[in-house]
Amino acid sequence: xxxxxxxxxxxxxxxxxxxxxxxxxxxxxxxxxxxxxxxxxxxxxxxxxxxxxxxxxxxxxxxxxxxxxxxxxxxxxxxxxxxxxxxxxxxxxxxxxxxxxxxxxxxxxxxxxxxxxxxxxxxxxxxxxxxxxxxxxxxxxxxxxxxxxxxxxxxxxxxxxxxxxxxxxxxxxxxxxxxxxxxxxxxxxxxxxxxxxxxxxxxxxxxxxxxxxxxxxxxxxxxxxxxxxxxxxxxxxxxxxxxxxxxxxx
Amino acid sequence: xxxxxxxxxxxxxxxxxxxxxxxxxxxxxxxxxxxxxxxxxxxxxxxxxxxxxxxxxxxxxxxxxxxxxxxxxxxxxxxxxxxxxxxxxxxxxxxxxxxxxxxxxxxxxxxxxxxxxxxxxxxxxxxxxxxxxxxxxxxxxxxxxxxxxxxxxxxxxxxxxxxxxxxxxxxxxxxxxxxxxxxxxxxxxxxxxxxxxxxxxxxxxxxxxxxxxxxxxxxxxxxxxxxxxxxxxxxxxxxxxxxxxxxxxxxxxxxxxxxxxxxxxxxxxxxxxxxxxxxxxxxxxxxxxxxxxxxxxxxxxxxxxxxxxxxxxxxxxxxxxxxxxxxxxxxxxxxxxxxxxxxxxxxxxxxxxxxxxxxxxxxxxxxxxxxxxxxxxxxxxxxxxxxxxxxxxxxxxxxxxxxxxxxxxxxxxxxxxxxxxxxxxxxxxxxxxxxxxxxxxxxxxxxxxxxxxxxxxxxxxxxxxxxxxxxxxxxxxxxxxxxxxxxxxxxxxxxxxxxxxxxxxxxxxxxxxxxxxxxxxxxxxxxxxxxxxxxxxxxxxxxxxxxxxxxxxxxxxxxxxxxxxxxxxxxxxxxxxxxxxxxxxxxxxxxxxxxxxxxxxxxxxxxxxxxxxxxxxxxxxxxxxxxxxxxxxxxxxxxxxxxxxxxxxxxxxx
Numbered sequence: 001x002x003x004x005x006x007x008x009x010x011x012x013x014x015x016x017x018x019x020x021x022x023x024x025x026x027x028x029x030x031x032x033x034x035x036x037x038x039x040x041x042x043x044x045x046x047x048x049x050x051x052x053x054x055x056x057x058x059x060x061x062x063x064x065x066x067x068x069x070x071x072x073x074x075x076x077x078x079x080x081x082x083x084x085x086x087x088x089x090x091x092x093x094x095x096x097x098x099x100x101x102x103x104x105x106x107x108x109x110x111x112x113x114x115x116x117x118x119x120x121x122x123x124x125x126x127x128x129x130x131x132x133x134x135x136x137x138x139x140x141x142x143x144x145x146x147x148x149x150x151x152x153x154x155x156x157x158x159x160x161x162x163x164x165x166x167x168x169x170x171x172x173x174x175x176x177x178x179x180x181x182x183x184x185x186x187x188x189x190x191x192x193x194x195x196x197x198x199x200x201x202x203x204x205x206x207x208x209x210x211x212x213x214x215x216x217x218x219x220x221x222x223x224x225x226x227x228x229x230x231x232x233x234x235x236x237x238x239x240x241x242x243x244x245x246x247x248x249x250x
Numbered sequence: 251x252x253x254x255x256x257x258x259x260x261x262x263x264x265x266x267x268x269x270x271x272x273x274x275x276x277x278x279x280x281x282x283x284x285x286x287x288x289x290x291x292x293x294x295x296x297x298x299x300x301x302x303x304x305x306x307x308x309x310x311x312x313x314x315x316x317x318x319x320x321x322x323x324x325x326x327x328x329x330x331x332x333x334x335x336x337x338x339x340x341x342x343x344x345x346x347x348x349x350x351x352x353x354x355x356x357x358x359x360x361x362x363x364x365x366x367x368x369x370x371x372x373x374x375x376x377x378x379x380x381x382x383x384x385x386x387x388x389x390x391x392x393x394x395x396x397x398x399x400x401x402x403x404x405x406x407x408x409x410x411x412x413x414x415x416x417x418x419x420x421x422x423x424x425x426x427x428x429x430x431x432x433x434x435x436x437x438x439x440x441x442x443x444x445x446x447x448x449x450x451x452x453x454x455x456x457x458x459x460x461x462x463x464x465x466x467x468x469x470x471x472x473x474x475x476x477x478x479x480x481x482x483x484x485x486x487x488x489x490x491x492x493x494x495x496x497x498x499x500x501x502x503x504x505x506x507x508x509x510x511x512x513x514x515x516x517x518x519x520x521x522x523x524x525x526x527x528x529x530x531x532x533x534x535x536x537x538x539x540x541x542x543x544x545x546x547x548x549x550x551x552x553x554x555x556x557x558x559x560x561x562x563x564x565x566x567x568x569x570x571x572x573x574x575x576x577x578x579x580x581x582x583x584x585x586x587x588x589x590x591x592x593x594x595x596x597x598x599x600x601x602x603x604x605x606x607x608x609x610x611x612x613x614x615x616x617x618x619x620x621x622x623x624x625x626x627x628x629x630x631x632x633x634x635x636x637x638x639x640x641x642x643x644x645x646x647x648x649x650x651x652x653x654x655x656x657x658x659x660x661x662x663x664x665x666x667x668x669x670x671x672x673x674x675x676x677x678x679x680x681x682x683x684x685x686x687x688x689x690x691x692x693x694x695x696x697x698x699x700x701x702x703x704x705x706x707x708x709x710x711x712x713x714x715x716x717x718x719x720x721x722x723x724x725x726x727x728x729x730x731x732x733x734x735x736x737x738x739x740x741x742x743x744x745x746x747x748x749x750x751x752x753x754x755x756x757x758x759x760x761x762x763x764x765x766x767x768x769x770x771x772x773x774x775x776x777x778x779x780x781x782x783x784x785x786x787x788x789x790x791x792x793x794x795x796x797x798x799x800x801x802x803x804x805x806x807x808x809x810x811x812x813x814x815x816x817x818x819x820x821x822x823x824x825x826x827x828x829x830x831x832x833x834x835x836x837x838x839x840x841x842x843x844x845x846x847x848x849x850x851x852x853x854x855x856x857x858x859x860x861x862x863x864x865x866x867x868x869x870x871x872x873x874x875x876x877x878x879x880x881x882x883x884x885x886x887x888x889x890x891x892x893x894x895x896x897x898x899x900x901x902x903x904x
Contacts, residue, residue: 019764019765019766021452021453021765021766022764022765022766025764038573039515039516039604039605041516041604050769050770051716051718055760055761055762055769055770056762056764056768056769056770057769058766058767058769060288061482062287062288062292062293062294062481062482062483063292063294063296063297063481063482064481064482064516064518065297065518065519065600065604066599066600066603067296067297067406067409067596068288068291068292068293068294068296068297068481069291069292070288070292084603084604086603086604086606105429105451106766106767111451112289113288113289113292113428113429114428116289116291117289117420117426120416120417120420121420124421125417125420126354126355126414126417126418126420126421127353127354127355127414127417129353133349133350133353135346135349135350137349138306138349138386139306139348139349139352139358139386139387140352141360141384141385141386142352142357142358142360142385143360143384143385144359144360144361144362144385144388147357147358147359147360147403148357148359148404148592150355150357151357151359151403151404151406151410154357154403154406154409154410154413155406155409157291157296157409158289158291158292187355190355190357192352192353192355193355
């Protein structure tokens with residue numbers, strides 16, 4: 001394995017800087033250089049820049065293992081998780097911007113938390129159960145294939161990369177966006193949730209919902225968890241159309 | 251004055267323990283405010299991969315399991331350091347907590363009827379799961395348990411649990427303030443009134459007064475610097491602000507768990523589920539050393555035992571060389587691509603993203619890494635802090651104390667939910683019976699003290715050390731001298747060096763003075779607390795002259811039940827120079843101290859009889875500040891219920 005030596009690359013980072021709380025701060029790009037290390041991720045690189053060169057630099061990490069969703073950012077124009085991005089996969093000049101479509105907190109830090117909380121309230125992202133929990137009873141059986149399917153759509157980590165990549169979400173703040181659609185699909189397929197197709201119709205069968213998507217499908221390309229967002233849209237469209245049909249017949 | 255706000259219940263920490271506690275209090279009619287360093291779904295609970303222990307006994311390898319066996323495993327795992335009544339409350343309530351999560355939507359992996367092929371101790375074994383158990387919650391094998399007991403949602407159990415619980419928090423309309431932290435507890439005369447808070451968006455400080463306050467900030471792994479599986483946010487702020495009261499003791503701070511399989515050198519956790527599903531550990535000679543060293547449990551002995559054997563291999567020169575230090579191998583190749591990309595998908599992703607390897611083709615470099623803090627804010631069985639009415643703690647931040655000196659895998663996730671339910675109910679009762687009792691004068695005095703600390707940091711200039719260098723030095727000392735194997739002279743050196751670092755903090759200088767939260771200032775405000783946690787952990791380890799669970803003294807290799815069957819307590823007032831150590835009995839003994847059944851160890855027997863020991867527990871704990879509980883001590887212990895549990899389950903007792 002290579003150790004830090006003359007043969008390692010010098011990396012150039014061009015990083016978006018702006019502190020909205022500082023009246024003297026103007027949006028700008030700032031350049032930093034850093035010697036590359038073996039298996040260097042952007043978690044390591046950004047922390048070294050902050051600790052050694054610019055203590056005011058703002059960014060977010062928590063788990064640094066691609067499960068918490070804190071560190072979504074634009075890396076060379078593409079939204080992804082910084083913690084699992086190896087510098088060795090990038091050219092020696094690396095451009096970093098905050099995710100668009102979210103409120104900027106400062107530099108690379110954006111307020112994904114507030115966005116996702118509002119989305120969760122809007123789609124009521126919890127199981128609307130049919131009956132109260134009985135602590136004395138054993139669990140209701142569930143087929144493992146169904147459990148696997150629900151788990152698959154429950155894997156979204158709310159990093160916001162799909163929202164940032166979405167042409168509609170970037171221009172219309174009321175669009176549910178791919179992460180919101182996926183959340184709806186997750187509860188829609190869960191038999192423990194008592195909401196009817198008609199209840200869901202109100203949430204998704206509109207321009208703010210599934211019919212607002214213009215089909216660019218960047219969301220599926222950028223999702224760090226490789227969620228099948230294309231299938232999610234297909235599933236929701238079928239369910240929404242089915243619901244519309246049922247309504248008409250009434 | 252907008253700097254002072256009020257609520258009924260203030261919960262500090264938005265992970266599983268804090269949110270489950272908040273839910274319970276809110277459901278009982280209390281107005282609850284949660285402070286969280288990050289949006290709650292990004293809390294470290296989300297990183298728990300493998301499972302949640304609960305004795306449902308659903309699959310063939312779990313048949314005959316019972317809460318009694320779970321109790322026995324937990325107490326043995328703790329090396330008898332646990333409070334056995336708390337271990338009993340935990341084991342008895344864990345099945346309800348798991349089933350409640352199913353009700354909230356967690357997609358637990360389910361029993362597949364018919365032929366299933368499992369990897370058991372390196373062998374492929376075909377087992378027919380009966381049709382009548384089809385679709386019930388499945389179990390996997392974890393270290394230190396008599397039966398398969400860990401319930402799991404593929405490899406994302408913590409994520410699924412946290413999202414389900416946070417959904418309930420959303421449903422209940424609980425106020426959540428993310429990017430917010432507590433810097434000090436407001437208290438007077440043994441009563442807690444809330445906290446001084448700081449907004450990490452704006453840097454603004456304020457006060458939230460509450461009838462009851464809950465600390466649920468998780469562990470303090472970051473005092474080990476980069477040698478931890480913990481997230482960057484696990485800096486022990488809750489334990490630190492409790493310690494700073496000078497009244498509330500922290501318990502067993504020297505009891506620190508190292509996880510056998512931290513990815514080397516990044517420290518990212520590779521779940522125990524890998525070994526549960528049949529993964530091996532190999533040394534540089536490609537030998538499965540655990541088979542010889544622990545014939546019965548092999549790779550699935552408890553974490554402290556496996557970690558020590560791994561470090562023993564490394565000390566004997568059987569580690570694999572690496573620029574960051576030697577490591578061992580985790581071998582999952584025989585589990586196959588399909589199993590690794592579905593049942594252990596998160597493990598596969600970690601290998602792909604952080605090493606660039608396929609785990610069905612290549613070996614994974616691992617090494618024991620700091621993982622869990624058994625110690626924390628010492629509370630009684632209701633979760634109420636010693637010596638401080640209206641202050642509670644739950645989850646990893648607390649020393650409740652079901653883990654003693656070693657926690658079993660899958661018991662922490664279960665603890666967050668069991669404790670959250672129980673403590674949340676007690677908190678709600680307390681809040682219902684009390685008013686906000688502090689006056690603005692007290693609140694402003696605490697606020698002013700915090701503001702003065704911030705001003706002092708911002709005012710200091712010159713050539714002093716920087717805060718990140720101090721942090722790195724602390725991490726090296728902790729891993730090097732307060733790690734897996736400990737000895738007196740090294741611990742004494744660690745205490746001296748940490749003391750010097752602690753004192754150097756008064757000269758440390760910030761380089762950033764930008765308006766807003768200021769990341770360097772935010773870290774600096776936590777660093778003194780972290781150094782104090784590190785110091786009391788090192789001092790506690792030095793004073794405990796025995797080996798128990800994860801605390802392994804080379805110079806005192808035996809467990810000493812005659813002199814050390816006790817819990818370490820430490821208090822350190824904000825303005826005092828020295829911490830104060832004291833000891834209390836671990837709690838009522840039901841299962842007498844004995845062999846764990848793994849990890850060859852000797853012990854010095856108790857001098858007292860069990861009855862004599864138990865006679866003094868209540869008074870001696872009360873002397874240390876234990877507050878009255880809703881039910882008397884021992885009411886939930888169900889003494890002796892475990893007696894024939896192993897025979898009933900077809901196991902031979904040890």
